[in-house]
Structures are given as C-alpha cells and as structure tokens.
Amino acid sequence: MKKLSSVHLSAIEIFCQLYLKNSTTDAASSLGLSQPKVSRALNGLREVFDDPLFIRKNNKLVPTELTHALYDDFAEMLACANSIESDAINSVCTAESSIIISTVPQLEIGLAQRVIEEVQHSITPNVAVSTQAWSERSEQQLIDGEIDAAICFRHSTKKELLSKSIIQHRGGQLVAREGHPIWQNPTIDNMIDYPMVKLVTMPFPANKSPIGVYAKAQGKPMQIYATAPDLGSAASSLLNSDALMIIGVKAAVDFLSSISGLRAQKMDYAEDKFLLQGFCHPTVYLWLKRALDGKVIAPLWLQQSLETYIVSSHK
Structure with missing residues (x-):
C-alpha cells in the first residue's frame, strides 16, 4: 500500500461518487468528468490500497469490504474540505x-x-x-x-x-419615439420597414431577433441602427432616429417609456405569437x-x- 498522501482530493471525490452511483458512467456524469478520467482515478486508488475496491457484477460496480470501510472516512474528509472552502470564501467576502x-x-x-x-x-x-x-x-x-x-x-x-x-x-412591447410613423399602424409588416436598435445581449440563440428572421423571410432584411450596451444608450438611439426596438422585460420597458419623447406599446398578441414560431420563449x-x-x-x-x-x- 502506498502512502495516503499520494491520493488527491479529486480522487476521493470520484471514489465517493462511484460508491454512491455504482457506475463509472453515472459517476462521471455527476461530476462533469469524462469516463476515462474516472477510470484512471479508480485505477490509481487500486494501486494505493492494493485492492480492487469495486468489482463489476451484472453491469454494476460492487464495493469490496475495504471500500465499505473507507467510504465513511472519505465522505467525512470531503465534508471537512467543503467546510474549509466555505469558511475561506465567507472570510474573503466579509473582508471585501x-x-x-x-x-x-x-x-x-x-x-x-x-x-x-x-x-x-x-x-x-x-x-x-x-x-x-x-x-x-x-x-x-x-x-x-x-x-x-x-x-x-x-x-x-x-x-x-x-x-x-x-x-x-410572455410578450414583447414595441418602443419608439413618440412621433414615429409606426404608431399610425404598428403591425410587424410595417415594423420591418424601419431599422432596429438591439441590446448587446438578446434573449434568443445567436442573438437573433424573431422580427429580424421574419423580415429576412420576406426578402426585406432589417437594418441594425445600433447595438446598445445598455438601456440608456438604446434610449438615445431611439430618440434620435426612426429606429425601433422590441423588448420583453417589463421593468426595462417601464424605464424606456419613462423617458420624455419615447413611447411603448404592447404588441398585438396574435402577431407576437406568430413572430415567436420556431423560437423557444426567452x-x-x-x-x-x-x-x-x-x-x-x-x-x-x-x-x-x-x-x-x-x-x-x-x-
């Protein structure tokens, strides 16, 4: 048997998961590791303790007597390590x-x-x-x-x-300057005639906007007037152009509509639902x-x- 000091804490964590899961695949999934890495850690532990530790029976890893004896001590070691880490983090947070x-x-x-x-x-x-x-x-x-x-x-x-x-x-709102022509008939087919203000982070995959996808399908790709890093920049762009934006977070809508010169209006339910076809709700x-x-x-x-x-x- 080799010295216990040669065993890394990560190997002990893998040991405990193997004991609980009875499977290298399930243990790997639980820890976010690859199965080969789990297998290598198990082989290393077998060398340290000169014991198979787990024996495969009926596609399951069955603990040996030594493994049963080791588990409680190893689980306590992990708990101590977690407690020390938590105390260190709390100490840093308190100090800062x-x-x-x-x-x-x-x-x-x-x-x-x-x-x-x-x-x-x-x-x-x-x-x-x-x-x-x-x-x-x-x-x-x-x-x-x-x-x-x-x-x-x-x-x-x-x-x-x-x-x-x-x-x-569950629903988007249209935002544009008060005198914007879009307010005469705020339909999606009219919206795509105007440029868009986007926030730097959109709630859709690859930062695609549903209305942008719809416009492209109509052969009228929407122009991006600005990609704003924050709501203040977005408001400035909307106030000084014929651009518009669609946003789904009510607190953000309330902020924009509270700015003099901007107006917000909930989109028609049927049109909003139509735009989101093919998209998961953000x-x-x-x-x-x-x-x-x-x-x-x-x-x-x-x-x-x-x-x-x-x-x-x-x-």
Missing part, C-alpha cells in the same frame, strides 16, 4: 464587503438597489453592491469567484454552477456557484432577492 452581479442590460435597472435593500436586513448590512455587464466570460468569472451571481438568458452546463430557470418572457436564468458538495455558496438571502427581483421585473 462587496457583492458583484453580472447581468444582461434588460435586467440591470434597479438591481443593485434591490439587493442593497435586502442586505439591510441581513447579518452584513454594510456590503457594497455593484453590477457589471454579462458576457461570455461571466461563467468563468463566477467559477473563479470574481463575481457572486449572474443573470442571463442562457443555461449553463458547468457542474460548478447552479443554473436555475426563473421565468419566461428564459431568464440565475447562475450561482456551487461548493464541492453541490451546495450553493451564495447566502440564501441573496439568491431569494435575485429571484424576487427577476420575477417582479416581468410584472
């Missing part, structure tokens, strides 16, 4: 006293203020809250602990993250980091406040 949330522009208005209100009722009332633009890097930033949560329109498959579906958009996801045991690291009050904010932003 800040929360950073990555979000798409449609859901940025009022987000920081909502979290600050929740912080006042928590055990750490002096935490500073800030937001940053969601991007393709946000996933890794959350895993690395650079941000505390992310709100976006995409599901994450990373095992280190909880990717929770919160709500779906879904808002909340991403939070998990610990090694699968538990969410962010405090419960933060998760609940973000979920409440997302839901209320659509009403």
